[in-house]
Structures are given as structure tokens and as C-alpha cells.
Amino acid sequence: MPKVTHDKGECIGCGSCTLYAEHYFEIDKEDDAKAHLIRSTQKGNMEILDIEDFEMEVNIDAARGCPMSCIKVLGDDGRILGE
Template sequence: MVRISQQRVKCIGCNACVEAAPYRWRMSRKDGKCTLIQAVEKRGMFNILVTDDEYDANVDAAMHCPVNCIKIEQV
């Protein structure tokens, strides 16, 4: 399993994560920030556990995030 975490308050809406993994990320029309699809928010952090097949695309999303608000870890 892979845990994806996002500190959404830091997001600047650059769209890099959406381009890397469009099935897991989308742009919000409300505030222009990226949203981690199906994530659960707890104390400002959005988290989701996904299968290993999403690892590579989301590592790419985290690497291209200019504000480093995305963390990926295998659990």
C-alpha cells in the first residue's frame, strides 16, 4: 500500500500533480488549488491509502510539486 499526503494549504495550483496522475488529482474550481481525490482531511493534512500501482505516477507528482506539499510513502 501507498500513503499519499497533501498539505493543501501550501498548494499554489500549478497543476503538476494533475498532469502526472489525473485519476488521483484534480483542480478545484472554488479556490484553484489541487485536490487529492477521495482523501480524508485531518488537521490540515489530506491522506489516502492506495494500491502500489499508483506509486510511480504519484511519486512523479510529488517530485514536480514546486512547493513540496505532497508526500508519498510505502506502508
């Protein structure tokens, strides 16, 4: 199953991801003003969300739009997609 990862430690909170994938990312204004990957699990600074194939395109767009490159979309084989 494909995954989206978001390294919150690298995030600067610019919000570009929310423009591309508003149903997946939000700015956490109450905590640290950084992006948050909605419905994700967290391991350290890394947020991880399993997605379906039809959800890859908007998340790849969000990854490409991230100035810090802290968003990755991984295919079933673990390969980074959209780079």
C-alpha cells in the same frame, strides 16, 4: 498500505500534479483554486489517501513535479518514497 499526502495549505494551485496523476489530483476551482487529492480524507490542511503498490509510481511523479513539495508518497513503514 502506502499513502499519498497532500498539504493543501502549502499548495499554490499550479496544477503540475494533475499532469502527472490526473486520476488522483484535480484543481478545486469552486473552492480555493488549489489541488485536491481525489477520494482522500482530510485532517486540517492535510489530505490523505491510501493507495496500492501499483499506484505509487504516478503519485511519486506528481510529488517530484510539485514545486512546493506539498505531496508525499509514504511507504508501508511511513518512509517518504521518491525523494
